[in-house]
Amino acid sequence: MKEYYEKIMLHYLQNPGEHQLYAGQQLSKSLIEKDIPPEDILGLHISIMKESGHVLSEEWERSFQFLMEIMVSFGMAYQERQSLRLKKKQLESEINVAISMQKKLYPPTFDDEFHDLDVGFISTPAREMSGDFYYYTNHSKNKLGILVADIVGKGIPAALCMSMIKYAMDTLENDVKPANMILDYLNRLVLKNADPSLFVTMFYTIYDPLTSVLTYSSAGHEPALYYHARSKKYADLNTRGLILGVDANVKYEEKAISLESDDFVVLYTDGVTERKGSEAPDDNSILREALSTADLSLPAQDIVNHMYQYVIREKDYQLDDDHTIVMIRKK
Structure with missing residues (x-):
């Protein structure tokens, strides 16, 4: 996943355009499906920037640290929300089965x-x-x-x-x-x-x-x-x-x-x-x-x-x- 992320991001930095942004959107869907938390994505982004020779100013470094703290809390809330959505979907499925069963109990x-x-x-x-x-x-x-x-x-x-x-x-x-x-x-x-x-x-x-x-x-x-x-x-x-x-x-x-x-x-x-x-x-x-x-x-x-x-x-x-x-x- 790191190699693919690095390839898309560096390609965009060198040749910014709509095609590269679309590739980034598709990558985000893949990251969501794999349940990659947002703080891990941000950490991956920063490490690739540094490893590829892009020097961040002290001010940018601090701003990313601040953003990382936000993403940790955001990621926890997001995961909890996803879990609740899954439970809600399961409960709705159970209720639909119960409703169907209940309707069959009444004499037609x-x-x-x-x-x-x-x-x-x-x-x-x-x-x-x-x-x-x-x-x-x-x-x-x-x-x-x-x-x-x-x-x-x-x-x-x-x-x-x-x-x-x-x-x-x-x-x-x-x-x-x-x-x-x-x-x-x-x-x-x-x-x-x-x-x-x-x-x-x-x-x-x-x-x-x-x-x-x-x-x-x-x-x-x-x-x-x-x-x-x-x-x-x-x-x-x-x-x-x-x-x-x-x-x-x-x-x-x-x-x-x-x-x-x-x-x-x-x-x-x-x-x-x-x-x-x-x-x-x-x-x-x-x-x-x-x-x-x-x-x-x-x-x-x-x-x-x-x-x-x-x-x-x-x-x-x-x-x-x-x-x-x-x-x-x-x-």
Whole structure:
């Protein structure tokens, strides 16, 4: 490297021109690729000047010494910056893999096997990765399980916890456990395997098409919003139960309702109902407002989209948290 540097530099001193300067630019790229620190380049430059017979005045000698001290600090900062850029690039690559993995965890469509239900859903992350999760699975005797969860803690650990819950739900296909026992099972799973800093709220429902009965259980999650079409009245559905991942001995309560034609239940996460800057307690009133402006004769997915658009308009399109809404309607 020294010989090549010396050849280019001395050639320029003897025949200064654009071609020689371009060769110097190309050399600088090679030096960067080889991670040569700037103080070494400066030292090389000075030594070549002296060895080739160019005498530096005392003033120039001192100026180069001063510049050398600057280059040492500059070089250290530059190397640290390069290291941080490399780490950032690696982290971005890992996050992209996690985002791709997370997207595959969500069900792409609703299972049309349950012909008497119309289901719509939307889930939007506030940032690149979401802490919200929704899923459905078949239980024994053709019952349908639908859950909405909020993982308290974001990023890759939340995605891993979400993956664990998803595959746990897959193992419960054709299982006969009631909703509260499924929460008990998932609670022990989160306690045993998830990061201790992660906690999970969840609302779990099981629908039986033979009886039109919807059973439900909650692990510290927001109450579901129930609409009784015949009376045109709303009610909150909630049960007692601590969030998942805190206490192995917690007991989860289960309740049930019978769905009639056009009745629906809306599951959601707390990001939906939080009103920025409001001193009023968080509740699902914003969803009731959205539904009061919706055409309830539309398909469930259209109504869910309407609710979401209403919510984000009310928040001036500033999403500080993940937003998930799932609507289950009896046809």
